[in-house]
Every structure is written in structure tokens, then in C-alpha cells.
Amino acid sequence: MSEGTLYDKVWDRHTVTTLPTGQDQLFVGLHLIHEVTSPQAFGMLRERDLEVAYPELTHATVDHIVPTADQSRPYSDDAAEEMMSELEKNVREAGIDFSDPTTGDQGIVHVIGPEQGLTQPGKTIVCGDSHTSTHGAFGALAFGIGTSQIRDVLATGTVAMEKQKVRKIQVDGELGEGVEAKDVILEIIRRLGTEGGVGYVYEYAGSAIESLGMEGRMSICNMSIEGGARAGYVNPDETTYEWLAETDYFQENPDRFEELKPYWESIRSDEDAEYDDVVTIDADELEPVVTWGTTPGQGIGIADPIPAPEDLPADKQDTARRAQEHMRVEPGDTMEGYDIDVAFLGSCTNARLPDLRRAAAIVEGREVHDDVRAMVVPGSQRVQEAAEEEGLREVFEEAGFEWRNAGCSMCLGMNEDQLEGDEACASSSNRNFIGRQGSKDGRTVLMNPQMVAAAAIEGEVTDVREMKEVQTV
Numbered sequence: 219m220s221e222g223t224l225y226d227k228v229w230d231r232h233t234v235t236t237l238p239t240g241q242d243q244l245f246v247g248l249h250l251i252h253e254v255t256s257p258q259a260f261g262m263l264r265e266r267d268l269e270v271a272y273p274e275l276t277h278a279t280v281d282h283i284v285p286t287a288d289q290s291r292p293y294s295d296d297a298a299e300e301m302m303s304e305l306e307k308n309v310r311e312a313g314i315d316f317s318d319p320t321t322g323d324q325g326i327v328h329v330i331g332p333e334q335g336l337t338q339p340g341k342t343i344v345c346g347d348s349h350t351s352t353h354g355a356f357g358a359l360a361f362g363i364g365t366s367q368i369r370d371v372l373a374t375g376t377v378a379m380e381k382q383k384v385r386k387i388q389v390d391g392e393l394g395e396g397v398e399a400k401d402v403i404l405e406i407i408r409r410l411g412t413e414g415g416v417g418y419v420y421e422y423a424g425s426a427i428e429s430l431g432m433e434g435r436m437s438i439c440n441m442s443i444e445g446g447a448r449a450g451y452v453n454p455d456e457t458t459y460e461w462l463a464e465t466d467y468f469q470e471n472p473d474r475f476e477e478l479k480p481y482w483e484s485i486r487s488d489e490d491a492e493y494d495d496v497v498t499i500d501a502d503e504l505e506p507v508v509t510w511g512t513t514p515g516q517g518i519g520i521a522d523p524i525p526a527p528e529d530l531p532a533d534k535q536d537t538a539r540r541a542q543e544h545m546r547v548e549p550g551d552t553m554e555g556y557d558i559d560v561a562f563l564g565s566c567t568n569a570r571l572p573d574l575r576r577a578a579a580i581v582e583g584r585e586v587h588d589d590v591r592a593m594v595v596p597g598s599q600r601v602q603e604a605a606e607e608e609g610l611r612e613v614f615e616e617a618g619f620e621w622r623n624a625g626c627s628m629c630l631g632m633n634e635d636q637l638e639g640d641e642a643c644a645s646s647s648n649r650n651f652i653g654r655q656g657s658k659d660g661r662t663v664l665m666n667p668q669m670v671a672a673a674a675i676e677g678e679v680t681d682v683r684e685m686k687e688v689q690t691v
Contacts, residue, residue, distance in 0.1 A: 220384035222491035224453055225419050227484070228359045232342045234376055241378040247341035248275055248358075249371050250327050251314075253305040254282045254632070255346030259368035260308040270312040272375040277336055278309045279317040281326045283632050286595050286622035289319055298633065312372075325598020325624040328352040328566040332436065333600055335465025339454040339482040344368075344377055349566050349648060351442040354451030355435035356458055357485065359419075361449055382419045382448050383494035389424040391501030396683040398576075399434030400568060400646070400666035402426065404507040404517045405499065406438075407445040412515040415447030418494070421487065422452050426501035432461045433570045440567045441648050444514040453486045508553045508679055509650050509664040511541030516650075517664070520681045523550050544652060545661050553679045556663065558644045560637060561592035561674035562655075563619075563667055565629035565647035569597030573646065573667045574605050578613045580671035580685060586618030587677030593620040593635065595627040619674070631656025644673035 220226055234243040249272075256278075263269070270276060283298040293299040309316040317323040317330050324330070328349055331337040339357035344350060346368045353360035363377060371377050389402060407414075420442050427435065435452045442450030452458075459479065462468055468475040505519040516538070518524060526549035527538040542548070547556070563569065563577055574594065586592045594614050596602035602624055605611060611621045628635040629647040636656025637643055643655055643662050650662035663679060672682040 219381075220492055220494050222488035223384050223421060223493065224357060224451060224485050224487045225359060225382075225384050225421065228340050228342065229381060231340070232359075237378055239378070241380050243376050243378050244342055245376055246275065246344050246371050248277070248331070248336055248343045250331055250336075250343065250345035250350070251276060251278045251368065252282060252327050252345070252347065253280045253284075253301040255365055256308065256368055257301065257304045258365045259346075259372055260304075260312075262366075262369040263372055266373075268373045270314065270372045273313045275375065276312070276314045276372070277317070277331070278305060278314050279324055279327050279330050280305060280319065281324075281624075282626045282630065284319065284324070284625040285633050286625045286627050286635055289623055295633070319599070322599050322603070325596075325601065326566045326569065326626055328436070328440065329570060329597035329601065332356065332432070332461075333465065333598060335462060335467030338462065338478070339458060340485045344371055348443045349440050351447070351449045352436050352440040352566055354439040354442070354449055355432060356462075357451055357454035357482065359449060359451065362443065383417055384421055385415065385418045385447075385495040385497060386421045386423055386493045387497045387499065389422065389426040389499045389501050391426050391503075392429070393426060393501050393504060396506050396668055396681070397504050398666040398668065399430055399437040401504055401507045402499070402501070403438045403441040403445075404509070404514065404664065405504055406497075407441065407515045408507065408517045409499075410445055410497065412444060412513050413446040415442065415445040418447050420445070420447045420450040421493070422450060424501075427452060428455065428457075431572065432457060433572045436570070437567050441514065444648060454482045458482075506666060506669050506682060508669065509662075510545060510547050510553055511538065512544055512650055512652050513537070513541070514648065514650060514664060516541055518553065520554055520679070521552060523552060525549060553663065554681055556679040557642060558590060558663065558673050558678060559641040560628075560643040561586070561590055561670050562595070562628045562643055562645045562647065563593070563670050564595030564597070564627045565645075566597065566626070567648040568646035568667045569595060569601065571601050571604050574601070574610050575608070577667040577671040578610045580668050580682060581617045581619070581675065582613050584617055584675045586674050589677050590674050591620070592618060592674040593622055593628070595622040595635070596624050598624050617675075628655050630654060644670045644679065646670045
């Protein structure tokens with residue numbers, strides 16, 4: 219097993235005891251909750267006459283079902299209004315901080331945690347959402363948990379887990395034009411598979427990772443779960459500290475920053491740390507990656523041919539055939555030129571301010587294709603406000619994009635933002651499963667934000683490197 223890694227150090231520091239099951243009981247430093255997975259857990263507490271053990275270590279927001287067009291109350295969707303009302307009642311009774319839409323702090327849970335300074339290196343962080351791995355970008359151990367585990371964390375401040383192995387993914391080199399963090403993680407999942415990370419957490423390292431801003435690191439850690447890993451993280455460094463110093467928490471508690479920094483430094487993986495596996499990737503060789511199928515692992519470089527099912531491992535051939543039939547693609551073709559009907563810029567993977575800036579640079583001075591409906595959904599109200607102050611809203615709207623309010627939106631189609639019929643969507647989100655975006659016949663092509671912008675303009679999957687104002691991240 220691994221030794222001397224950040225994972226080992228933070229895990230050991232938070233272990234309360236080893237349970238008879240062989241699992242470790244971990245103390246939870248931050249519990250993030252939202253409206254979809256928490257109501258049942260609060261109901262379980264009431265049934266047992268239990269209270270929330272650490273409300274001060276718990277933070278709530280609303281993101282999955284919140285409308286992104288008309289947010290006036292009551293919501294037009296009865297189920298959404300019921301979930302919102304239930305969350306409001308639960309946080310009020312428990313004394314939990316709540317970033318609701320009236321505060322200006324509401325947004326996707328994996329966006330607001332980092333931007334408010336709640337997410338910090340060396341913390342254990344859990345949330346009833348699989349993409350909690352996002353927070354690992356700060357050097358935290360962050361895990362998605364189920365409803366019964368949410369109950370346990372609310373009641374005890376702890377969670378039972380089995381320790382995983384650690385795979386180091388070393389990405390060295392320099393990302394080329396039009397190639398982003400999203401392409402790095404799509405390439406990792408393509409190479410290792412959607413189940414390649416089962417039993418592991420991923421440590422992302424190397425010069426290409428170190429050169430990324432926090433937003434890019436979050437995009438990579440966000441999709442760790444899509445590769446089967448239990449979590450993903452990046453060792454904290456000066457880039458991390460510069461971000462944290464500007465957040466609310468440390469602006470209000472500057473002395474706390476200096477107190478914690480030695481701890482953050484101490485949990486970095488040792489130079490001679492031992493890993494259970496090491497994978498190396500050359501960033502110089504990467505190009506924009508798009509998916510051709512119905513899992514994040516079915517991806518290719520924009521210029522590469524779609525694989526023939528018979529050329530894939532035996533256990534992946536049937537899945538590939540079904541995916542190609544659903545997506546209406548043929549082996550040997552490339553995805554360039556694939557017609558799209560919808561362009562979606564949003565999700566906890568790619569809806570932060572730099573993501574919107576890069577996409578806007580592609581859009582500016584151009585118009586959305588006549589056959590495409592395009593929307594931008596900022597990851598939080600703070601991102602939305604900052605983007606509007608910079609004039610990004612005008613850039614997108616003048617091009618023909620809809621500008622929406624913060625939320626998960628079309629990433630999972632739990633509100634009104636959904637695909638219709640067999641529409642094909644160029645999406646900056648994290649999953650392309652059948653039905654994920656609201657229609658069982660809908661087709662989703664995952665790509666980076668600049669590529670989504672290019673597809674919206676051209677009406678088809680397009681190599682953004684052939685357009686002007688291409689940027690790297």
C-alpha cells in the first residue's frame with residue numbers, strides 16, 4: 219500500500235477508530251448538502267430523535283432542481299418547490315448556513331465551497347453528490363456519499379470508509395492551444411477506462427498539472443469519479459494558497475491563514491512517497507478530446523477516427539456497438555463535422571469564470587448557428603455577477619446564447635433545461651450517459667468550453683484550433 223502520500227497523511231489524521239467491519243471511521247471536516255439527497259437523511263434523524271452534531275461544519279446550497287430561468291417562488295415545478303421548502307426547513311431547524319438564492323452566494327455545491335473558502339487543504343469533505351471529488355483540487359480528501367451516510371455524518375460528524383490504493387498520474391509537458399484541463403481528464407479516462415480507477419484515489423501531478431490554475435485543477439478532480447476513482451487530488455502549492463487568501467473565510471480570518479499554512483505544507487506528498495501505481499502522460503501530445511459514445515471513456519482526439527468495436531477489448535465491444543448506434547456515428551469517421559442542436563456551457567466541471575471567459579473569446583463577434591439553441595449557465599451567483607461585470611453576458615447574448623441563472627441545469631436535466639427528443643448536445647458537463655440530459659433519445663458530446671463555443675457557432679463539432687482567439691488553460 220501507499221506511504222507518505224497526501225492521501226495517507228490526511229486519512230490517518232482524520233481516523234477516529236477502525237470498526238469491526240474493517241472500515242475506518244473518519245472525522246468529517248466539511249459536510250456540504252443540497253436539496254436532492256439530504257431530505258431523507260434529515261427525516262431519518264427525526265425518526266431517531268437525533269440532532270445535527272456539527273452544524274458549524276455543515277453548509278447548504280440549492281443547485282440540482284433550482285430553475286435557471288424564472289426563480290420566483292413558488293417554483294412552477296411542484297417537486298422542486300417541495301424539495302426547496304424541505305431544505306429551508308431543515309437548515310433553519312439545525313442552524314446550518316445556507317447559500318440560498320436570496321444571498322447572492324447560491325450556486326452549484328462544488329463551485330460555492332471553493333469560492334467561499336470553505337474548501338481547504340487537508341480537510342475531509344463529503345457531500346451527497348458523486349462529483350465531490352472536485353474539492354480535491356485543493357489538497358482535500360473529498361468523497362461523494364449516499365443518503366444513509368449523509369444521515370451518519372449529520373448525526374455523528376463521521377463516516378465509515380475503506381481505505382483505497384493511490385495511483386499517481388504524472389502529466390508533464392505543456393498543453394497546446396485549444397487544449398484544456400477538460401481534455402487532460404478525458405484523455406486519462408479514455409486511456410484507463412471508466413472502471414480503471416476502482417479501488418484507487420488519483421493523485422494528479424507533473425508540470426502540466428502544476429501550471430494549471432485552480433479552476434483547471436477542479437475540472438480534472440471533478441471527473442475522477444468518471445474514471446472509477448473514489449477521489450482525486452492535487453497537492454497544495456502557492457497557486458492554491460493565492461486562491462485561498464482571496465476567499466471570504468481568510469479575508470475575514472487572515473491570522474488563520476498563517477496558522478494553517480504549515481499544516482497544508484506538511485500534508486503534501488513526500489518526495490519519496492510510495493504509490494501503488496504510476497501512470498505518465500505527455501501533455502505535449504494532447505489535442506482537444508471529444509466523446510463519440512455514451513460514457514466519458516468513449517473519447518478521441520478531434521482528429522482521430524472513431525474506433526471499430528471489434529478493435530476494442532472484448533468486454534467493451536457490445537457497449538461500443540450500442541453507443542455508436544445511439545450516437546449515429548460510424549467507425550473510421552472523426553467527430554469533426556458531427557451536427558449538433560444544442561450547446562450547453564455549464565456544470566460543476568466547467569462553469570467558472572475563466573471557463574466563461576475562454577468561451578466568450580471564441581464567441582465574440584460571431585453568431586450562434588441558426589439550427590442551434592445555446593445556453594450559458596454560470597456555476598454560481600458570484601460567477602454570474604463577475605461575468606456580467608466583465609461584459610461577458612453581453613458577448614454571449616449578442617451572439618445568440620441564452621444567459622441563465624446559476625444551477626446544475628442541463629448537466630442532469632432535473633429542471634426545465636433538458637434535451638428534447640433526439641437532439642444532439644455539445645456539452646461542457648461531465649457525463650454523456652443516455653438520458654442524462656433529460657431525454658432518453660438525446661445525444662451528448664462532451665468537450666471543453668472553447669469547443670462548445672465553436673460548435674455553437676458552426677452548428678457542428680469543430681476543431682476550435684481552426685478559429686481565432688484560441689486560449690490555453
